[in-house]
Amino acid sequence: MPSLKDLRNRIASVKSTRKITRAMQLVSASKLKRAQEAAEAARPYAEKMQGVLANLAVGIAGQAGAPKLLAGTGRDDNHLLVVMTADRGLCGGFNTNIVKLARQHIQSLQREGKKVKILCVGRKGRDQLKRQFASMIIGTVELGGVRRLGFSNVQPIAKQVLDRFDAGEVDVVTLFYARFKSVISQIPTALRLIPAEVPKGTKTADLKGGAYDYEPDEQDILTELLPRNVAIQIFRALLENQASEQGARMAAMDAATRNAGDVIAALSTKYNRSRQAQITKELIEIISGAEAL
Amino acid sequence: MAKMHFDLVSPERLLISAEVDQVDVPGSEGDFGVFAGHAPVMTTLRPGVLSIVTAGRSPEKFFVRGGFAEVTLQGLTVLAEEAMPMAELNAATLDQRIQNAEEDITDAKDAAARDRAQTTLNQLRELRSALG
Numbered sequence: 001m002p003s004l005k006d007l008r009n010r011i012a013s014v015k016s017t018r019k020i021t022r023a024m025q026l027v028s029a030s031k032l033k034r035a036q037e038a039a040e041a042a043r044p045y046a047e048k049m050q051g052v053l054a055n056l057a058v059g060i061a062g063q064a065g066a067p068k069l070l071a072g073t074g075r076d077d078n079h080l081l082v083v084m085t086a087d088r089g090l091c092g093g094f095n096t097n098i099v100k101l102a103r104q105h106i107q108s109l110q111r112e113g114k115k116v117k118i119l120c121v122g123r124k125g126r127d128q129l130k131r132q133f134a135s136m137i138i139g140t141v142e143l144g145g146v147r148r149l150g151f152s153n154v155q156p157i158a159k160q161v162l163d164r165f166d167a168g169e170v171d172v173v174t175l176f177y178a179r180f181k182s183v184i185s186q187i188p189t190a191l192r193l194i195p196a197e198v199p200k201g202t203k204t205a206d207l208k209g210g211a212y213d214y215e216p217d218e219q220d221i222l223t224e225l226l227p228r229n230v231a232i233q234i235f236r237a238l239l240e241n242q243a244s245e246q247g248a249r250m251a252a253m254d255a256a257t258r259n260a261g262d263v264i265a266a267l268s269t270k271y272n273r274s275r276q277a278q279i280t281k282e283l284i285e286i287i288s289g290a291e292a293l
Numbered sequence: 294m295a296k297m298h299f300d301l302v303s304p305e306r307l308l309i310s311a312e313v314d315q316v317d318v319p320g321s322e323g324d325f326g327v328f329a330g331h332a333p334v335m336t337t338l339r340p341g342v343l344s345i346v347t348a349g350r351s352p353e354k355f356f357v358r359g360g361f362a363e364v365t366l367q368g369l370t371v372l373a374e375e376a377m378p379m380a381e382l383n384a385a386t387l388d389q390r391i392q393n394a395e396e397d398i399t400d401a402k403d404a405a406a407r408d409r410a411q412t413t414l415n416q417l418r419e420l421r422s423a424l425g
Contacts, residue, residue: 041306048302048370052335052363151304151374215322215336224337225361228374235304 004278007271011264018260024090025253032183032246038149039180039239046236049229053196055212056222067219069226072195073171078115080170081105082161082193084177084237085125086245087144092252094178094186094245095124101188102176106133117170121157121238149242151235158231165194173230177237178244184251186244193233196226297329298368299345301355303376308355315346316369318362327362327369334364338373339416340390354379358390384421391417 002010057070083102085095102118102125109116118133120126120140129137139160146153164170173194178186191197214221296312317326319341325334340358347353359374394414401407 038305042304044300044307045302045304045372048300048372052361052370052372055363056335211333213332213334215320215334221335221337221361228360232304 004271004275007267007274011267011271014260014263014267018257018264021253021256021260025250025257028246028250028253032243032250034148035239035243035246036180039236039243042236042239046232049225049232053225053229056218056225057196067222067226069165069194069230070196070222073168075171076114078117078170078172079109080117080119080161080164080173082119082121082157082173082175082234083125083129084175084241085120085122085128086241087123087142089124090252091245091249092255094248094252095122095128097186097188098176098178099125099128101190102129103132105174105176105190106136117164119157119160122241143238149235149238151231154231154235154238158227158234161193161234162227162230170194175233175237177241178248180240180243180247183247186248191233191237193230196229295329297327297331300368300370301343301357301373301376302371303373308376309345309353311347313345313347316371317344317346318369318371319343319357320362327364329368330366331364331369333366334362336362338362338371340413340420341416342379342420343371343373343376356382387417387421391421 081102083098085098089095106116106118116133116136118129118137120129120137121143123140123142123144126137126140141157141160143149143153161173165173172192175191175193177189177191179189181187296314299309299311299313299316300307301309315326315328317324318336319339321337321339324341325336338357338360341356343355343357345353345355355376355378357371357373357376360372360376363370363372391414394410394417397410398407398414401410
């Protein structure tokens with residue numbers, strides 16, 4: 001039986017925990033709003049880009065000499081996985097879910113005898129993957145210091161990916177991130193970045209049998225557009241990820257706040273009961289003492 | 294006059310989506326004007342000024358850098374790596390771009406990349422002198 005003082009201390013400590021979790025929830029809520037707006041603002045560009053790419057891909061796919069970023073290197077022995085997670089924890093299953101998906105992917109690739117390399121964006125993902133796949137991690141990018149993610153923050157990551165591809169180190173690049181669906185639902189997603197994947201149902205412009213004039217020619221445009229598309233997709237994934245992170249944290253902290261409230265209620269009841277029991281006991285002692293005289 | 298649909302988007306946001314009469318686009322192989330019913334064209338952009346003409350209003354001008362313009366039967370879509378209203382463009386930001394371009398030249402690994410960076414730099418300088 002804990003003493004009254006112990007109970008009081010525990011109640012005080014749970015109360016201060018609740019204050020912290022509530023503050024974190026509120027902070028996430030306001031960050032979420034901004035992150036969500038940014039993610040939504042980035043969608044038109046990414047979608048238009050895919051539309052343009054789809055248009056071009058239809059014309060050029062299958063031809064000899066199609067750019068490697070679109071057609072692939074013809075091999076799939078070396079895989080690069082870009083795993084995007086948060087730099088901070090306390091956001092429920094957010095980081096774990098992304099890492100879990102990546103891990104499944106890595107294991108199935110290993111079974112097929114492929115070589116796997118991992119590029120981590122965000123510290124938490126690296127920490128979790130390091131335990132099992134330390135030798136495969138080729139680098140980590142931390143965006144912790146970035147307050148507002150701009151397109152310029154993404155260029156170095158894209159450059160790293162493209163340089164490795166150009167050097168022939170990797171054949172297939174896959175992106176892992178959490179797609180933001182709603183505050184309570186973020187979906188871990190794997191997106192194949194290279195060779196470029198044109199999602200089904202992408203709207204392509206209807207030219208009514210006409211054809212584009214290309215200025216400069218098709219090949220030049222594609223060689224400019226494809227690397228840019230890589231950067232755009234990474235940018236978009238990062239923005240979605242940020243919104244997801246805040247959403248996950250908000251939900252997790254909301255649950256924690258509520259849980260702390262429950263614990264406080266239970267402890268308070270226990271505290272009041274034992275205080276009452278003690279008072280009753282003292283009274284009985286006094287009364288029975290007086291009767292004995 | 295027939296209107297056409299025009300979208301100007303940068304990676305960070307959608308700047309304009311409207312029905313307009315005419316848009317002058319700084320293409321990498323020369324400026325060109327687009328009206329409704331223009332033949333389908335796909336072109337890269339050079340850093341420059343894009344102006345939008347709508348009847349009864351003064352033309353809107355935007356600074357665009359890097360990206361693509363796509364003309365389809367539905368209208369014109371400009372995907373710019375960077376886009377901002379001319380009013381927000383000042384000499385300092387442009388100087389910054391010029392400096393970046395100069396660094397690109399020193400960083401360039403092969404002749405083709407250096408060529409591209411040099412072209413960008415020249416275009417930026419031209420724009421800078423026009424701005425005064």
